[in-house]
Amino acid sequence: MRPDLMPLSRAQRLALTAASFLFLVIATMALGPLIAGSGWWWLCAFIAAGTLFSGFGLRSIRTPPSLVPVLELVVLLLMLTLLFGGGTSIALVVPTAGTFETFGELMAGAQRTIEQQSVPAVPVPPLTFALAVGTGLLAVVVDILVQTARMPALAAAPALVPVLIPGFIIEAGADVPTLVLTAAAYLLLLRVDVRVRRRARLAAGEEGDQAATVIAPKRVPIVSTFGASLGLAAVGLLAASVLAASTPSVSTSLLLGSPSQGTLFARGVSPFIDLGRDLRRPEPLPAFHYFARDGDRPYFTLLTLDRFEGEVWAPTERAVDGDNTVDQMPRPDGLSSAVETSEHPIDVVVDEVRTTWLPVPYPAARIEGLKGSWFWDDGSLTVRSVDTNTGGQSYQVTRLEVEPTPQQLRAADREFDDELASFLDLPDEMPAIIGETAAAITASAASPYDAAVAIQAYLRGSEFDYSTEAPVEDGYDGGGFDVIATFLETKAGYCVHFASTMAVLARESGIPSRISIGYTQGSPTDERVDGVLRIEVDTHDLHAWPELYFEGVGWVPFEPTPGRGTVPGYSRPGAGEEGAPPLASTPATGPGSTGRPDIDPDTGLAGPVVDPVATATQLWIRTGVVALVVAVLLLVPAAFRLSRRLARVRRIRHGERPADAAWDELAATAVDLGVGGSGGETPREFAARLTGREAFGDAAARAAVVRLRDAVERERYGPDGAGTPSAAASASLVDDLATARAALLADAVGAERARAILMPPSLVDGVRRVLGGRIARGA
């Protein structure tokens, strides 16, 4: 019996298990830069510990080795049920069909959250679930490699997964200290394994180090040292860092969602596509409906565009902050206590709209009753989810109604915080008409507020038509400068033009502005529930409107689009004049109230919007890249094995001792296929064993093995072994090797062949030989 296959004692197994555990949890730390907080890591550690130590326990009670991984998977399932199963389990740990449904939802949520969250990601339950599953599976693989296959050096391969992932997502890759720690843990694992092997070998009666000094035997005892382990670890980590460094082009956008492309609704509604598409829809689809006890009928904001770059309005990319939970939302920016506010609860039930952005009035105080993880964005207070969408949601949002008086607005300071400077940004090159118009409209305005009212009044004036027909030049349906200039000349357009024009004119007049996308207040129905009117919002209510900032009041919506939505009372001309009470907002009436445009507004305010086909293509590309990376990682051992084979063939053709190389390759192939011999086996015995196999019933294959055997025997032990063979002899060796290998491979079943190619055990033997050989010579 080979010493290294001797059954291990319980203490040795425990040491190996502990070292594997340490290695895995330290490797998992490499994910740190990607995920906020540390709770997820403790979860991973718990899962890894549960899986690995259950494996230890199972082996201690002499469970058959082939059963251990299966039972470890069962333990993993029980742990996942305990942690994530919720009320669907029996006795907390036994999964039911409902548990698996929950798991499926969690996995789907994890996919969404990975696509939509930016770094560092909030560890929402679906994400932690995915981490737990991944860690558990890695633990099982590591356990198989370390304990069952006794090839701990290969444990580096699964551990590379968490180590490499940061390299794909953030340019800096994993932290250097984490990499160093991982290397150290890897060394420890190898060290423990070496000690275990040595102990086993001593127990088998060999004498330790001397055994390696006699000759270079076929089975070199593992007399590894720290240095040798270090070398191996260094190679592994170098490979890892090279891999990580060589893939910077695989950027965040490919693996995570890509907010940079303006596809805020990467998998759902793209606001401007749908703005146009839904407005064109002959029959509107119900988006959602709501019940407002107080008769409150606000606009519902989905998202806010605040960056104007000349051609495109775009949102500012912001990472989701895990602390921004919607149960308590902050007071809106710039709102002072002097302004009167009131809270109005609104019950919203989502019908058809599917987006990761929640329709919420601005500003909202809190939202309750949501499923999944939803977070508010700093500044815009828009609400988005990282793991789910609006589908099937029903929630109560408490709207904070801000009721500024015109006096308060008029009194707003012209000086702003630096933070707001970006809301005044306009590109340098600007069509003259914009500046001229702004100057003309606001010439008599005494305050920013007056200027804003003037701009709104100008755009709502009789000169402007709500029209979707003229002008019809190419590119008109954008929000860029050229479009705005054309719009100001032709004085016709629809909401995106009015909103973007007002926002630009406001900026030109020194008022911070942004554009909100969302829904107007919708249409009341006859239906009442508990006496509360049901109000339906459909796809025709999609809308864009500007919001302007006034110090002390905050962001205030305006409605420059004639015939759409509601004109806020404070924004009406003459509001706040002497004695006049704050005017109530007036819903628009008239034929244009649905605002349905007749032309195709598919390319809207945000400039180049994303074609859904392109989005799907990107998804495929992203999946493809991930699959490619995984495939490349899986193929690394195969590549090493192939390179060794080619090196041996070169040696057969050109090197010294060609038969030796041929025989090595044949023996390595046998090892790969699980029919390798022990170190005490001579070439003759090995050949006899091979030719006894079924596939060698063919005389040619048998003869090839015998010729190879004779050649290697003569070379190793014959009187003229060191002589250089002829080219013909070398060629025949290559042929014989090919014949014999083919027979060996033909003898194996598919799974064995796949393992031989993907996870060739002969590589491990090679590493052992290199380590042992070096030490033997140095001893």
Added chain:
Amino acid sequence: MSEAAVTVGGTGTPDAPDVVMGIDEVGSRAAAVVQNVETVIAGKRDAVTAALTVLLAEGHLLIEDVPGVGKTMLAKALARSVDCSVSRIQFTPDLLPSDVTGVSVFDQASRRFEFKRGPVFANIVIGDEINRASPKTQSALLECMEERQVTADGTTYVLDLPFTVVATQNPVEMEGTYPLPEAQRDRFMARISMGYPSPADELAMLSTRETSSPLERLATVVTLGELRAMIAAVQHVFTSQPVKEYAVELARATRDDRQLRLGASPRATLQLIRAAKAHAAMHGRDFVLPDDVDALAVPVLAHRLVPTSRAVGAHDRDSGPLIDAIVRRIVGETPVPVGSARRI
């Protein structure tokens, strides 16, 4: 075929062989001998091969087994297949040393003492039941085996070459025996045991030997000169450094083994390599393989080793001889050398 002369006071170096023999020829002749012997000893190829190996390696063979399994028959058949002189000594407790080596008698006619050669003066000497003789007589034979000469009355008589003793021995626990001490067992190159024939072989034997001894019909297939040429060829078989190291490693392993009280001597290592050379030559090979060493490890090493009493106590007798098992284990555990090639 000329008889080699007895050289009184000679050096004992072997005479030059009459014919020069290639290694392939050695192989085919050896195969012929084995085949010939097997016509009378059916189903005992290992024993026959071992015996011929010892003969070619100029060693001595100890056959240890219960009476009646063909020990003597093997020795005789081997001797008859090779055209050489054979003598047989039946050892008994009252056998004297001079009964083995020879005795000086007074010749009345010439009025001087004349040395009468004993049965040891033959190419193959069959010593039957060597452990029944007194230690003194045993020692006389063993001295001849080691020195390949006989000294009587101050005169040294060199023995004719080749000289091989094939001694048979009953298991030591039988009555009326003087077991060979370890030091003397060490003089034998190899020890084999015959074992009982298979029922089929035993049945065949009954029919072939019903009327007469098959030995009488046994033909000679190798002449004495050819035998010498074969021995010379064996001496030229190449032994590579890795194989020598392997033999040394095996011997070292027996000395360090926990189950052994006495390991193999350096003489054992030497004889192991000599026997391996003969084994290689018999297979038509001009160099020694680790396989040759492996094949001979049990016959050459086993009878020299002494197990610890603890190992004996723990041994399961049904699984064959303890020592053989230990040697096979050591062979299995000792790494086979691959030479000094650069590994990839």
